[in-house]
Amino acid sequence: MYLLRLSPLLLLLAATACKKIISAETMHPVQEITTAPSSFQGRIIDKSRQPLSNATVFCSGQSTTTDEDGNFVFSNVMVDTNAAVISIKKTGYLDGIRTLMAHAYGHQYLEIMLAPKDLTTSFSGTAVGNVGFTGVNIVFSPNQIYNSANQVYKGTVSVSVDYIYPSDPTLATRMAGDLRGIDNNGHQVGLIPYGQVAVDLKDTSNVALHPDGEHLVNITMNIPGAYRASAPAQIGLYYLDTISGYWKQETLGYKQGTNYTGNIRQGTRWLFATTYAQVTLDANIFQESGVPVANLLTTIATKIDFIPSFTYTNAAGHLTGNVAANQPLILTLTDQCGHLVFQKELGPYTANSIIDTLKTDNLTLCNP
Incomplete structure (x- = not known):
C-alpha cells in the first residue's frame, strides 16, 4: 500500500509553493442551530502525546475529569450538532477549547492536546502590556484588562501564550476551535491558517481575566519563510467565539515585511487566515475484515494544495466533517501514536455528500 511520505499535518508545509485561495463562490450562510443529544468520548494529551489525568473537561454545562489514561466521556448532552464545544482546564497548561x-x-471521538505554560510573562493592568515571544507579539492597552465582574483590573496580569505556526505537526489536536469560521458576510467558510495564538490572562489568584472588548489589541505574527511568497497583502483576522465555537472575522490583518499585523477587540484566541468553500461529508469506514475503523484522526486535504480539514471516526467507524468543495481530495488516517496508516483519493464534491461504506486494508494500529 502506497502512502504519502508526509504526516497529514505536514502536508501544509509541502503545499506552500503552490498555495492558493479556493473560490468562495459556493460559500453558504451559517447553518441554523440544530440542538440534539450527543455523546462524546475523548483523550487529553500533552505535547509528547502522553495522557493527562485529572484534567477538567466541560461540555454544555456538564463537567467531568480525565482518568489516568487521559480519557473522558460525556453521555447524551444537548449540543449544537453543527458546532459542539468542549473545553478543558488543567493546572500548568493553557486552557483548551x-x-x-x-x-x-x-x-x-476526539483528542485534544494541551500546551504547557512554557511561554509566560506579566505586566501591570494599568500600563501597556507588550507580550513578545518568537513568532508573535501582542500589545494590550492600559486599563484594558477586566476581571470576572467586568471591572478594570489594576494588578499584575500573568500571561501564558501558545503560538501555532501553520505547518505545525500538532495543529490538528492542539488548535483552538476547528478550521471553520464566519466571515464578515456571515458565511461559514473553511480557514487556511497563517498563524494562530492562544493567550491566557490570570490575576494574582490565578483567576481568569479578559480584554474589555472595546480597546484594540494589536497582534503581529511572523509569516513562516515558505509561506511568504504566496501570502496575500491583506488577510482575515479572526477571534474564537467561545460560545458558538466558530472563528469569527472581526477585521483584516496586513502584510508588513515578513509579518502579518492587525488590531482586534474580541477574544483571547486569534487567527490570521484566508478562506475557501466547504461542503459536509459523512462516511462509514471499515477494514476489509469488516471491523470499523474506530477513533482515528481523519485528515481530508485538497489533492492540489493539501489544504486540510480534520475530524475523527467514532467507535462505529463513522465520521462527519466539512471538506473543500469542488476539489479532488486525499483522505488519510492517523493512529493514536501519530502514524499515518491509510490514504485514499476522494471527490470532488459539489454538495453535501454521504459515502455509505469506505473500505481500507486490514490496518495494524498501535496502542499508545
Whole structure:
C-alpha cells in the first residue's frame, strides 16, 4: 500500500509553493442551530502525546475529569450538532477549547492536546502590556484588562501564550476551535491558517481575566519563510467565539515585511487566515475484515494544495466533517501514536455528500 511520505499535518508545509485561495463562490450562510443529544468520548494529551489525568473537561454545562489514561466521556448532552464545544482546564497548561461537528443521538471521538505554560510573562493592568515571544507579539492597552465582574483590573496580569505556526505537526489536536469560521458576510467558510495564538490572562489568584472588548489589541505574527511568497497583502483576522465555537472575522490583518499585523477587540484566541468553500461529508469506514475503523484522526486535504480539514471516526467507524468543495481530495488516517496508516483519493464534491461504506486494508494500529 502506497502512502504519502508526509504526516497529514505536514502536508501544509509541502503545499506552500503552490498555495492558493479556493473560490468562495459556493460559500453558504451559517447553518441554523440544530440542538440534539450527543455523546462524546475523548483523550487529553500533552505535547509528547502522553495522557493527562485529572484534567477538567466541560461540555454544555456538564463537567467531568480525565482518568489516568487521559480519557473522558460525556453521555447524551444537548449540543449544537453543527458546532459542539468542549473545553478543558488543567493546572500548568493553557486552557483548551475544541469545536466539532457532532452526531445527533450518536457518538463522537476526539483528542485534544494541551500546551504547557512554557511561554509566560506579566505586566501591570494599568500600563501597556507588550507580550513578545518568537513568532508573535501582542500589545494590550492600559486599563484594558477586566476581571470576572467586568471591572478594570489594576494588578499584575500573568500571561501564558501558545503560538501555532501553520505547518505545525500538532495543529490538528492542539488548535483552538476547528478550521471553520464566519466571515464578515456571515458565511461559514473553511480557514487556511497563517498563524494562530492562544493567550491566557490570570490575576494574582490565578483567576481568569479578559480584554474589555472595546480597546484594540494589536497582534503581529511572523509569516513562516515558505509561506511568504504566496501570502496575500491583506488577510482575515479572526477571534474564537467561545460560545458558538466558530472563528469569527472581526477585521483584516496586513502584510508588513515578513509579518502579518492587525488590531482586534474580541477574544483571547486569534487567527490570521484566508478562506475557501466547504461542503459536509459523512462516511462509514471499515477494514476489509469488516471491523470499523474506530477513533482515528481523519485528515481530508485538497489533492492540489493539501489544504486540510480534520475530524475523527467514532467507535462505529463513522465520521462527519466539512471538506473543500469542488476539489479532488486525499483522505488519510492517523493512529493514536501519530502514524499515518491509510490514504485514499476522494471527490470532488459539489454538495453535501454521504459515502455509505469506505473500505481500507486490514490496518495494524498501535496502542499508545
